[in-house]
Amino acid sequence: MKFVIQRNQLIASVQDVMKAISSRTAIPILTGIKIDARNHGITLTGSDSDISIESYIPAEEEEMVYVEEITEGSIVLQAKYFSEIVRKLPEQTVEIEADSNLQVTIRSGKAEFNLNGQDAEEYPHLPKLQTDNSLELPTAVLKSMIKQTVFAVSTMETRPILTGVNVTLKDNKLLFTATDSHRLAVREMNIETVNMEEINVVIPGKSLNELNKILDDTDENVEISVTNNQVLFRAKHLNFLSRILDGNYPETSRLIPDQSKTTIHVKTKELLNTIDRASLLAKEEHNNVVRLTTKGNDLVEIIGNSPEIGKVTEEIAVSSIEGEELKISFSSKYMMDALKAMEADEVKIDFTGAMRPFIIRPEHDGSILQLILPVRTY
Template identity: 75%
Template sequence: MKFIIQRDQLIASIQDVMKAISTRTVIPILTGVKIEAKQHGITLTGSDSDISIESYIPAEDDGNVNIEQIQEGSIVLQAKYFPDIIRKLPEKIVEIESDEHLKLTIRSGKAEFNLNGQDAEEYPQLPTLQTDDSFEMPTDLLKNLIKQTGFAVSTMETRPILTGVHMNLKDNILKFTATDSHRLASREIPVKDANIQFPSVVVPGKSLNELNKILDDNDAPIEVSVTNNQILFRTKHLNFMSRLLDGNYPETSRLIPEQSKTAFHVKTKELLNTIDRASLLAKEERNNVVRMTTQGDKLVEITSNSPEVGTVSEEITVQSIEGEALTISFSSKYMIDALKAIEYEEVKIEFTGAMRPFIIRPANEDPILQLILPVRTY
């Protein structure tokens, strides 16, 4: 195997596949990066058997030559050393060559590294997904969906199914839902021409988080394919595959109250900043509790107290308050997460009582929904 490549492009691909490589894998060869050279380009692969990432660098792209003098072949290299070597090479051009004894030489400028490789034949075959059953969406919209729901997955392994994001595609409507049983985040979007439906797949939150980091923020299409136990996200130069979580996701729709007793409209940023300030004194408390009390038809008071530290109270003017007077306590962290995720200037918050879950939505009725369970304070 041999090729000459632009160092920056190689680094970008390595950084992508490294997100799937874990030192804690039970299959030793998976601690390495697989490199495969073909005449049309090179493919790098990283996997920890939960997530697999393939990054492809074409030999030519829009008339620009990325890779020259390609001799086909493949090898697996230790991920512990290879990325750092490439990153610190002196020149912008890198020559990579391996012989039949799996000895690899990396040359750049006057620097030369010799590494021992492993046989790529021993690298596990990634499952191939049939991409007939797939749909496309803009990449930046997928990133938004992940950002607006992924933070609400559970970090506790006691109920593994809740560590994932529930995806549901029906009648060209795609819905993401995440809950850790104290809060819930969901959003739905229309999908054009989806020739596929799936009632329920659960993707590990960790996988979506890594995918979100890798994807560029643009509206280029990303193709999504689902089989019984894998999901594949495919862009022009990237394949990101994740296993799905086994089990039945809880029916979350019945958590969402049908009607409200109290509701108000408020500027998102003002409320966010006020709760953020109130939470400064709630740090000692286990779940950073703040209390919210409606005052008349335009004012809401946010307070927090910590017996050892002190108290804080701040009034905030809201657009309007409808319904009954209310005092409710909740985790400031959950509220801050929810408000940050919504990304609209104004939100509508609906309550059905001091001990019932409440809902935060964008004021313009966009189908983003955040639900938070209140905290009982004595």
């Protein structure tokens, strides 16, 4: 195997596949990057058996030559060393050559590295997914759906199913749902053309976080295909494969109250900044609880209090308050996460009493919903 490649292209691909490689793997060869050279281009693969990422560098594209002098073949190289070497090479082109004894030479300018390779035949084969059952989404839409839900997954392994995002497609409606049982994030999207039957899968939050980092902000589509235990996201030069979590996701729709006793309309950023300040003096061990009290004249008071440290009180003018007076305590972290996910200038918050879950939605958009359980304070 041999090829000469543009260093910038190689660095970008290596960084992408590194996101799937873990030093804590039971299969030693998975600490390596698989390099596969074919006449049409180079494919790099990284995997930790939960996530697998393939990044493709075409030999040429749009009259740009990225890879030349290709002799076909494949090899596996230690990811940790290969990624560091590639990043620090002196010139813009890199020559990589492997001999029949799996010895690999990497040359750039006057620098020459020799690395021991491993046989690519021993690298686990990625399952090839049939893509006749697939769905296409614009990259930007997929990224925002992930961003607006994935933060609410559970980090506790006691209920593994809650560490993932439930992705369902039914009646042309795509739904992302995440909950850690103290809060809930839901984002829905109507899909015009769908050539796949209903889906109902739970994708690990960790997988979606990595996917979100790798996907470029482009107008191009991502193709999503699902089989019984894997999901494949296919972008232009990228295949991202994740396992699916086993088990049934809880029915969350019944948690959402259908009527409210108090409604507040407020500027997202003002509320976010006020809660951020209040959380500075809110008690650490109680998940930074702050208290919200409605006042007359469209004012809301936010208090952060911790007897050992001090107290912060701030009044904030809101657009309007409808319904009963209210005093409620909640986690400032959960509230700030929810507000950051909104992507709207103004939000509407519906409360159904001091000890009932409350709902945050953008003022003019029903496709995003955040639900938070209040905290009992004595």
